[in-house]
Amino acid sequence: MKISTKGRYALRVMVDLALNSNGEYITLKEIATRQGISNKYLEQIISLLNKAGYLETARGTSGGYKLAKKPNECIIGDILKATEGDLTLIDCLTQEGKCIRQKYCKTYSFWKGLDDVINEYVNSKTLDDLIK
Secondary structure: OOOOHHHHHHHHHHHHHHHOOOOOOEOHHHHHHHHOOOHHHHHHHHHHHHHOOOEEEEOOOOOEEEEOOOHHHOEHHHHHHHHHOOOOOOHHHOOOOOOOOOOOOOOHHHHHHHHHHHHHHHHHOEHHHHHO
16 A cells, blocks of 8 residues: 555645644645645645545635644544545455455455554544644
């Protein structure tokens, strides 16, 4: 599994918003400048995070973005899923890709165990853990 720049940048954006939160909205330009991300690419990431319910947005001169949830309520696995989609390592572990060889496949339990460890880890961490 390889996390794309969207997933990595989404975590950076969320950390940036948490660390710079003062109750006011933070502009896209401020986030982009601090994080070294282009406005255009950042808009795509912000859109995904907004659809997933992680951001509050406001338009206008004092508009921008802020976290819609407390940092301890933002689970890293969910943020990554919002930007990356399914985090499953291989198709045979998904419901859609369920393999007919699963019952006697000698490698299935290895892949399932690795997938479980990864998911357990990313789902055990919150944005609060990253900013502390």
